[in-house]
Amino acid sequence: MPKQGITQLNSFRLAGVVSQVECYICGERNNENAEKCRHCSAPMSLAIQAKSQKVHPTMIAMLGSRSAGKTSYLGMLIDMLSRQNQQLHLIANGPSSIEIQQSTIAALRQGRFPETTPEHPSSWLWLACQVHSNLRRKPFDVVLPDMSGEAVANEVNREDECPLVRAYLGKCAGALIVVDATKVLVSEREEDFSVMKTINYLCELHGDQRKGWSNRPVAIVYTKTDQCESCLEDVEAFTKQHLKRLWQHCQDHLKRHRFFATTLAGACAFRWKHGERVDLPLRIEPRGVIEPFEWLLNELA
């Protein structure tokens, strides 16, 4: 009996190796039972779902520098859209999607922001969800990975640093570029150049006038605007005043773009931890969270 058992297990493993599946993001071949692509670390469930159920989700990217608030924004977006059943409703699929929501909400509820996303793509959480919108007759699938700001910055600055970022952005239908509004006020030039570099990278990645990034929708989302009320009041005037070069760059390179202001916290305090300032939200009152995502989906409809 034990011998038979071993034989069966080996044959199962062999079958997995023989039958291979192409990664949905980078196109490289992987064992059928692999959880993540061994080349780019994208979840293989996307490929399996596409193959077996013929589901081709709309892929959206969320980009931005480190600690810009991408994870907080994404977690809150999932929670808000899954709580209210109005024009736009979201049903998160899979443990990874719910993990983003759970970790963000738990952290915010306890008066802190979620941990920074690790740099290596194998640790990233992916949002896979079904979206119900009044503008579309049928629900549709959306995928949005919680990418690390450092990994994206490395890829933008030194191409081919992160194959997942490159492959994913090549396939994306639209993007949310997150900008920390408080950093804009402190160090305008850095944020200006950082976002411009990202836009340039996207346009070079796929330069086709009709199908390339210049014609794909891009929402530029300012976060932490509770500390920058002028941005909340008139986001375009804020951009023209503080990031004039970025404003012009967007006009020149992106045909479909819009600026948004969002905030999760009403006010913040901070503590110093290992020489680094750690912001602590004093209360959570989300504002302008759904609008950028809704605009993006409408543009993609």
Next chain:
Amino acid sequence: MQVSAHNLSFTLTRLVGGLCCFAGVVWGFSAGNWFIGVGAAVVGLCFLAVSTAPAVDPVKAPSRTSVNRYSVGRSPNSVHSKQSSKDNSTEMLVAEMLDQGRYTLLLRTGIIENLSDSQRDAAQRMLTESMALTPAGRVMLSTATLAVSKSATSLIPIDLDATFIDRFPISNREFEQFVSNGGYEQPSLWCADIQSMIGQFVDQTGHPGPRFWWNGIYSDGEAELPVVGVNWYEASAYGRWVGKRLVSDPEWVKAASWPLESPDGRIIQKNYPWGDNFEASRANVWSSGNHRTTSIHRFATGGSVGNVYDLIGNVWEWLHSDFDAWDDPRDRLATDEPMKSLRGGAFDTYFENQATCNFQSGDNPLARRRNIGFRCAIAASDLAITPGHDSEAAADSMDATE
């Protein structure tokens, strides 16, 4: 026009007087008719005397009471009519103050003795209707650090005297009384360190008033919404104008959680004014689905034991205390600017655990946000209320408890 005509007549009188005086003396003496010269000089001096007599300057617009006093003083009538005019003006003043909601000013020692019985009753009735008496006793106060750490030191016992606290947050209608009666133009109501900035506290059209008003008035249908878009200084100035002050942290927590002291000395406090669990039907927070401020009278079931309403949700409330006033100095949170304390949560508060009796937040005292309002309080010892009234208010509280 009236002002210029008045000034012109004074100038002409002086001119005629001066000229008569000068011409008379010169002509009289030069012509040898010295008596004509003396006569002309006397007439001229009379003109000058009349023109320099004290007069009321119409440029300085007198208040309603000062006009009355002036007319009484010049009246040739008897002492009796003077007294009746004075009574009328006092009555008018008292009625006006009651209309403006400034009844606590009338109930102070030195003023209450001058009121008639009906006036005193009216003021006391307003006090009972508008404010709840929180009895003296101990409250466990949560501090700012409770939001980010659950340490036991985040709760400290505070002993309080009896305090009257507004039953509702200040509404747009109430705050409009302050604005239209020149509250923003009375420096004595404002903190000294903010005097130079009062001119910046304007509405959408540049008129003095809350940030989201237009032309110095709130929008139609918003009279009973809590006033928002006012900073801590505007809230404090309003408090002074009505003869009250902002609520302190321990007073607010006590009015909301209504603590009970067990025989062994333990303090039992509720999480919410109505009990220990959140109920969306009793307060206006994010999960209630309104996503904007609602009438201060809407959530009648959200009151505390002492019948203080709208403490949880709708708008955060500016409190008198500094944000970190009650924290251990070694454990204080750092902030970019000094903050004042906020409590209660607002219509956009996402988590119910941040809209409890214990949760404290804070903000820059100059912030004029769409979700921050306030209410006022006054120590019971500051009022010279009659003995019956005190027990009446306490009985009210007892009824509410039952």
